[in-house]
Amino acid sequence: MRHAWKKKIVFCGFLILFILIIFHPDMNVRGNYEYIEKELVIKRLHEETAANFTSSAVLHCDYRDVIFDDTTLSLSLADDDLVEDHKIKEGGEYAPSDCKPKFSTAIIVPYRDIAEQLRGFLVYMHMFLHRQCIHYRIYVVEQMDSRPFNRAKLLNIGAVAAMKAGFPCLVLHDVDLLPLRPSNLYACTKSPRHMSSSINKFRFVIPYLNLFDGAIAIVSKQFKAVNGMSNEFYGWGGEDDDLYARLEAQGIKPCRFEPSTSQYHKVTLESQIRRDRSRKSVIYSKEKMALDGLNTLKFTEVATVLHPLFTHIMVDL
Incomplete structure (x- = not known):
């Protein structure tokens, strides 16, 4: 009888240990996916500034301390106000x-339609990005019409505006994602980078290796090479898989930083849960890539306003 109880105790112990391992938020262990080692990050970065950007500083910024920064930012920053003398130029440029x-x-x-979340995102991101010693500008592209949301088309519109302003690197970024590690440098690598591979929603584990959504860094020339994203995805889902397929068709392999560096917090509001999630089925093909994207982008610009923290592009699709 005592022997049977010992077996039960041992079994329960192993079961508890198994559950802790499976559900532990940091179970995204080494080898979960291929990634760039921190020691190699600097060599893999695409070093380029905007064509019209000038700086009076003499010495170049050193990014080694940024890349090896092991701190995690507090989410409460999104509820704070920006520090005084933040030196952000009109249009959200710094x-x-x-x-x-x-x-x-x-x-x-x-x-x-999520003004409260946008405000928190902007405050948090400016405080996050100030630690990285980069030149950046935040573009918010708002869909004003009543049609289902078209994330990819809005990203195309923002990319066109940013490339026209001379930016060589694009970060395609959802408003409900907040990066937790300052070491997640908001600069492009030589190949497109899936920045948000470790999200709290998925217990910081990547659901599948070809996932390519949330926050993406891509060199402007590469975005042009694949003709941007498809304009046909109204509703939610599929547009990121299409972008991944476009890159694959051009022989461009995306990369990632290590899981601990790539951690994000996904903020979900009740209003987001009720948003329209209808989706038009779009079939990808290499031939279709040339016929649907930046070269077929059509929209009506309602207004572009330079706010203190961002450039606001309002459009009807």
């Missing part, structure tokens, strides 16, 4: 004054 940045990045955010 560059450090004490050193010359090596990277210029346009952060493009598709958006509609």
Whole structure:
């Protein structure tokens, strides 16, 4: 009888240990996917600033301390106010004054009807990005019409505006994602990078290896090479798989930073849950890539306003 109880205790112990391992938020262990080792990150970065960007600083910014920063930012920053003298230019543009940045990045955010979340995102992101010593500008592209949401088309519109302004690097970014690690540098690597591979919604584990959504960094020339994203995805889902397929067709293999660096917090509001999720089925083909994207982009620009924290592009699709 005592022996049977011992067996039960041992079994329960193993069961509890198994559950802890499976559901532990940091179970995204080494080898979960291929990633760039921190020691190699600097060599893999695409070093380029915007064509019209100038800096009076003499010395270049050093990014080694950023890449090896092991701190995690508090989500409460989204509820705070920006510190005084934040030096953000009209339109949400910033560059450090004490050193010359090596990277210029346009952060493009598709958006509609979640003002409270946008405000928190902007405050958090500016405080996050100030730690990275890069030149950046935040573009918020808002869909004003009543049609189902078209995330990919809004990203195309923002990309066109950013590339027209001379930005060599694009970060395609959902408004409900907040990066947790300052070491997740908002600069492009030489190949497109899936930045948000470790999200709290999925217990910081990537659901499948070809996942390519949330936050993506891509060199502007590469985005042009695949003709941007499809304009046909109204509703939610599928457009990121299509972008991945476009890159694959061009022989471009995406990359990632290590899981701990790529951690994000996904903010979900009740209003988001009720949004329209209808989806038009779109079939991908290499031939279709040339006929659907940046070269077929049509929209009506309602207005473009330079706010203190962002460039606001309002459009009807």
